[in-house]
Amino acid sequence: MYEDAPLVVKLWGDFACFTRPEMKVERVSYPVLTPSAARGALEAIFWKPEFRWRVKRIDVLKPIRYFSLLRNEVNNKVAVSSVKGWGPDHGYYADLDRAQRHTLALRDVAYLVWADVDLAHHASGIDPAKYRDQFRRRVARGQCRHQPYLGCREFAAFFSPPDGREQPFPLTEDLGLMLFDIDYAPDGSGRGKPRFFRAKLVGGILDIPQEL
């Protein structure tokens, strides 16, 4: 009877930035939590190789507010090879490799994320209800593998089970194409292609197409 009981978790935070891929250098956030960011937050709370998260619906609980911030960031990525070369005397000096970048982020956000677990092939025969119950217990206790975050690591997210009084902020808007997820190349190279879906906020609720 628990077969279809959806999992729902409330996520909130002071800041959030769900970076649009087209404006990722001078970052601009999507107005709403993206499914892939929601998946990341769920994985932070509970994850096992036996299943993967499928986000079904996102409720936006607060009005959409932007704010802008300017930060110094570095131009390079940390590669294992270059770290090896640093040694005790040749550190990496972030000051010498900086770019000032602007971010148009969101402030004061709260969402309800509705999701389900999809079992992996090797887990056939396991009752997914066990994972759902584990997830619910973890959310109730506030346990997580690492602190979930809202789009960027530095924007920490808080989570709890919903208390039943949450109301979606009544906002109906066509959000255009939104990042759904990345299709990674099967060879493990880390190369991937972004995939998009048509996002539409109806009465503060974003339904995620399940056929993707």
Place this chain on the structure above:
Amino acid sequence: MLLQKLKEYAARSPAADLPPMYLATPIKWLIHLDQEGKFLGFVSTSSGTKKKNDRGKEYPAPSLVRAYGIKPKLLADRADYVLGFIEEDAKPKDKKRAQDCHNAFVALIKECVRATRVPEVLAVEKFLDNLDLTTLSLPADISSGDNVTFVVDGTMPIDLQRVREFWAQTQASSEELAQCLVCGQLKPPMKRQPIKVKGIPGGQPSGMALVSANAAAFESYGLEASLVAPICRECAEGYGRALEQLIRGEDTHLTIGPCVYLFWTREDQGFSPVSILASPEPGDVKALLRSVYGTRGAMPLNPMDFYAIALSSSGGRVAVRDWLVTTVGEVQQNLAWYFRLQRLADRDGRPVGLFPLTASLVAASKDIRVNIPEAFVNLALKGTPLPRWILYEAVRRSAVEQRVTRPRACVIKMALLSQEKGTREDGYMEQLDLANRNPAYLSGRLLAVLEFIQEAALPGIKATIVDRYYGTASSAPASVYGRLLRTAQSHLAKLRKDKKGAYTVLQRLLEEVLAGLKMFPATLNLQDQALFALGYYHQRAAGWSAGVTAAAKDHPEDEE
């Protein structure tokens, strides 16, 4: 969403008819040839005005984004590409480069001839084969940076359909298909965006990319440059052209300090907040207020979608500072509130433009940081209250300059009142408020009164007490007013002998203000310093006789 809205805008503009990979390009010189490729002469397209930056008439011409590398454009390009022309005094390195550019240009023409067999291009090829710059009668004022193209027997080859198709083909992206994030279709994405955004304050004049990853940290998923965000050619050109047009448009762009604002509506409605923000005319503002407040409830708000975007430059890239989607009706309502907030008594009572408002917070206009105009535009378009630091800047600037200018008084009033939307009746804080017994406000009024007394007693003096004491008086009134009042007494004594009439009026005004002040506050906080500034400004604007007349009316018992 932003790019999609821009693309929609491009679709309704004249630039929508441009062929793929074509852009309206200023071309200064036309080389006329006959069908056989015989040289007939140069024709200048320049308007004749001796403007320095006259780059000639605009034609739709092949376009591409070029950095330092050698990449020819088909049939229309700079003189060094088309003719191999370079100034006499150029460095040998540049001369060599001009030759390389020219060779690449000729190679592209030959390729075009092979692929299309268009007779006009064939004529150009013949001309280029026999080209000898030493015998060609070049115009005297040609420079290697001028754009040049050909006219063969009255036709411009760049206008021919087959030439256009060929150019689109050579520029087609060879990338793997990907889902375009603007239109959603599977198409080859552009590795580099075909149109660079020009005209962003502080940016590179040659233009900057809105979408690109030009350093390792900006790349993702092993994708380089603009492939991180797959955008197909049509969409990339669409948003690029829209930006170009909005930045150029008279009533679609507003540049303040380091930031350019672009405004547009989903369908053309003739509504633009540019002129009313930049240089508001009292009549226009009155009409706006009447249309918003005069017909409350009677007329529905205009539901047409309204978009605004704020762009600035950040390290050679375009940064989107702000992005707003709302309706024309909302904007009109917020604009009306913005102008109501800044209403302040003055002789002419003119509304203040956005630039004087922002400039009143800094020492020189070059110090305007992006977030200052941002705060005002947010108030005007979204109704977002001015942040507290704006009040701080205004108060500090007044203390530093020892002066409360009209724009600054407006800013202070807006900053104080924007926090409390709709809770105050109309007219609040607009002019001298005799009932206001706030010690800070009265201290501000007192300073103005003391200044009147000094001005009356010592006409024509250069530095008044305000020039010397405004800063201290506005932050720590108790420490200066004792001394100022003593000085004022001697001024009044002088006036009593010389100008009896002024003495009576000013003495009464001084008493009126002092009556409300039980004691001078030791220090004033930010809010109070703002009230001090307004008190001073109001009293100054009301003048001294007006203050007394009003006071007399307010307190009839003073008449005895």
